[in-house]
Amino acid sequence: MRRPTIKDLAETAGLSVATVNRVLAGAESVRGATRQKVLQAAEQIGFYGLGAINARVVASRPRRRFGFLLLQPHRPFYQNCAAAIREAAAAMTDMDIEVRIEFLEDLSPKNTAARIQALAAVCDSICITTAVHPLVIQTVEALQAQGMPVFAFITQLSATGQVHYVGLDNWKVGRTAAWAVDHMCKVPGKIGVLLGNPRYRNQEMNETGFRSYFREHATGFTLLEPLQTFESAAIAEEMTETLLRENADLAAIYVAGGGISGALNAIGNSKRAGDLVVIGYELMDVTRSALLDGTMTLAICHPLPQLAHRLIDGMCRATSAATAGGNFTSILPFELYTRESI
Numbered sequence: 001m002r003r004p005t006i007k008d009l010a011e012t013a014g015l016s017v018a019t020v021n022r023v024l025a026g027a028e029s030v031r032g033a034t035r036q037k038v039l040q041a042a043e044q045i046g047f048y049g050l051g052a053i054n055a056r057v058v059a060s061r062p063r064r065r066f067g068f069l070l071l072q073p074h075r076p077f078y079q080n081c082a083a084a085i086r087e088a089a090a091a092m093t094d095m096d097i098e099v100r101i102e103f104l105e106d107l108s109p110k111n112t113a114a115r116i117q118a119l120a121a122v123c124d125s126i127c128i129t130t131a132v133h134p135l136v137i138q139t140v141e142a143l144q145a146q147g148m149p150v151f152a153f154i155t156q157l158s159a160t161g162q163v164h165y166v167g168l169d170n171w172k173v174g175r176t177a178a179w180a181v182d183h184m185c186k187v188p189g190k191i192g193v194l195l196g197n198p199r200y201r202n203q204e205m206n207e208t209g210f211r212s213y214f215r216e217h218a219t220g221f222t223l224l225e226p227l228q229t230f231e232s233a234a235i236a237e238e239m240t241e242t243l244l245r246e247n248a249d250l251a252a253i254y255v256a257g258g259g260i261s262g263a264l265n266a267i268g269n270s271k272r273a274g275d276l277v278v279i280g281y282e283l284m285d286v287t288r289s290a291l292l293d294g295t296m297t298l299a300i301c302h303p304l305p306q307l308a309h310r311l312i313d314g315m316c317r318a319t320s321a322a323t324a325g326g327n328f329t330s331i332l333p334f335e336l337y338t339r340e341s342i
Contacts, residue, residue, distance in 0.1 A: 003048060004045045004046060004047050004048070006020055006021065006024070008045055008047075009038065009041055009042055009045065009047050012041040012044055012045050013037050013038050013040070013041035014037070015034065015037065015038065019034065019038075020038055023035050023038045023053065023056060024049060024052065024053065024056070026056045026060070028060070030060070032057075032060065032061065032093065032094040032095075033093075033094065035053075035056065035057045035060055036057060036093045036094075038053060039053050039054060039057050061093075061094065061095055061096040062094075062095050062096070062320070063095070063096045063097075063098070064095055064096070064097050064098070064124045064125070064315075064316065064319055065097075065098040065099075065100060065122065065123045065124055066089070066097060066098070066099055066100070066123060066124065066125050066126070066127070066312070066315050067100045067101075067102070067119040067120065067122070067123035067125070067126040067127070068082070068085055068099065068100065068101045068102070068126070068127045068128075068153070069102050069103075069104060069112075069115055069116060069119055069126065069127070069128040069129065069130070070082060070101065070102070070103050070104070070129050070153075071103065071104055071107070071129055071130075071231070072103060072104065072105055072107075072231070073103035073105065075258070076284045076285065076286075077281075077282050077284060078103065078129075080282075080284070080304055081129075081153070081154070081304060081308070082101045082103075084304040084305050084307070084308035085099060085101065085308045085311065085312070086099055086101070087305070087308065088305070088308035088309045088311065088312040089312050091309070092312060092313075092316065094316070095316050097312065097316070100119070100122070100123060102115065102119060104130070107130075107131070107231070109131075109133035109134075109135040109136055110135060112128075112130050112131075112133070112135075112136050113135045113136050113138075113139040116128055116130075116136070116139050116140065116143070117139060117143075120143050120148050120150075124149075124319045125148065125149040125150070125151070125315045125318055125319050126143075126148065126149075126150055126151070127150075127151040127152070127153050127166075127311060127315065128140075128150070128151070128152060128153070128157070129152070129153050129154050129155060130152075130155070130157070131155075131197055131199035131200050132157060132199050132200070132201055133199060136157070137157065137158075140157060140163060144162075144163075149164070149315065149318035149319060149324075149328075150163055150164070151163070151164045151165070151166060151311060151314060151315060151318075151328070152164065152165045152166070152167075153165075153166055153167060153307075153311060154167045154202060154302065155167065155170075155200045155201050155202035155203070156170075156201040156202065156205075157201070161327065161329060164314060164318065164327065164328045164329050165329045165330075165331075166307055166310050166311040166314060166328075166329070166330045166332075167202065167302070167307065167331070167332075168202070168302060168331065168332065168333075168334045169331050170201075170202040170203075170205035170206050170209065171205045171206075171208060171209035171212075172209060172334075173205075173206055173209065173300055173334055174205060174206040174207060174208060174209025174210035174211075174212075174213070174256070175209040175210065175212060175213040176209075176300065176334075176336075177206070177209075177210055177254055177256075177279045177298070177300060178209070178210045178211075178212075178213030178214055178217075178218070178254075179213060179217075180277070180279055180297070180298050181218075181221070181251075181252045181254065181277050181279065182213070182214075182217065182218040182221070184252075184277045184297060184298075185221075185251045185252055185277050187251065188218070188220035188221045188222075188251065189221065189222070189249045189250060189251030189252070190221070190222045190223075190224055190247050190249055190250050190251060191214075191221055191222065191223050191224060191250075191251060191252045191253070191254060192224050192227070192240070192243040192247065192250055192252070192253045192254070193207060193210070193223065193224065193225075193226040193227070193253075193254050193256055194226065194227055194229050194236055194239055194240065194253065194254070194255045194256060194257065194259060194263055195207055195226040195227070195228055195229070195256050195257045196228070196229050196230065196231040196256075196257025196258035196259060197228065197230060197231060197257065197258075198226075198228075200257065203256050203257040206256040206257075207226060207256050210223075210254060210256065211223060221251070224243070224247070226256070227239040227242070227243070229257060229258055229259035229262070229263075230258075231257065231258035231259060232258070232259055232262070233258075233259050233260075233261045233262030233265075234262055235259060235262070236255070236258070236259025236260070236261075236262035236263045236266075237259075237262030237263065237265050237266045238262075238266075239259075239263075240253065240262065240263040240266035240267060241266045241270075244266065244267070244270050244272055250272070250276065251276065251277065252276060252277035252278065252279070253267070253276055253277075253278050253279075254279050254280075255278070255279070255280035255281065260280045260281060260282070260286070260287060261286045263278075263280070264278070264280075264286060264287070264290045264295055264296060267295050267296075268290070268293075268295045273293075273294065273295045274294040274295070276297075277297045277298075278290075278295065278296045278297050278298075279296075279297060279298045279299075279300065280296060280298075280299060280300075281299065281300055281301065281302075282299060282301050282302065283299050283301050283335075283337050283342065287299050288342055291337065291338065291339045291342060292339055292342070294339065297338070298336060298337070298338055299336070299337040299338075300334055300335070300336060301334060301335040301336070301337060302334065302335075303332055303333070303334070303335055306332055307330075307332055310330040310332065311330075314328030314329075314330060315328075
């Protein structure tokens, strides 16, 4: 069998022989996308210089270290976020990205601010998931003033868009949850709302959107004051038990923040499972089981692979000279799951 030549490689890649030769020589003027095209063509035809081309591609990539500060490591959702971020970073072909992911166990503003500063000291760009607090915002603004690109993931840090945000339109999420309650409840009644912490801007907007829908379209329902779970499954279980015990005419429960596993446990242990409309977040083992057995009615989910890709792409562009200084906020559509769609 004839060994593939440089001419064969150029034809397969759809490039000129001169361009392929520049790639093989490691010329700095060749764009990353062109190098990648030659590499893919070499893999396709079994070109003898595949190893050298791969080395040239790797050596030509700019290198960045991106830091990520997520919430509690025992929560499956944030482990899923971490996995999606790692996969998105590994899939980037134009930049060699080192990912540094840390988790916050102590959610106090003082600890959060200190962890943000420490992460920023060793990274080219950072991304954080945290509650809004003056101490945190002061830390972020100081880093931005030094030229550090800062991104917020899942929950916004700035209502004015001064911090790049990658996530959902949470006001729309809340209104969608309300629409579902309105159309799924057999008769109007009381609605319990569980909120992890109103300082998480996504949760605040979830609740705001939820209430705005009912004021506009479904005034026959009674929305109870939100109960805080402080992002704790144990507290969420206790709050849900209280809702069930004190409100015999409870029609629905909306879990707008952390603690979904505790809420589902309380509902599952009650005699109301299957009778209540229950809406919460993310498709994980606990919510999947709850959807299947009827404890939960609807799950509203973040499309994590797509969000992670947008996040990594934005951080790459924010740290590149040609595109630095732009706005890299990305709002993606959310996903809806019921028992019949999983």
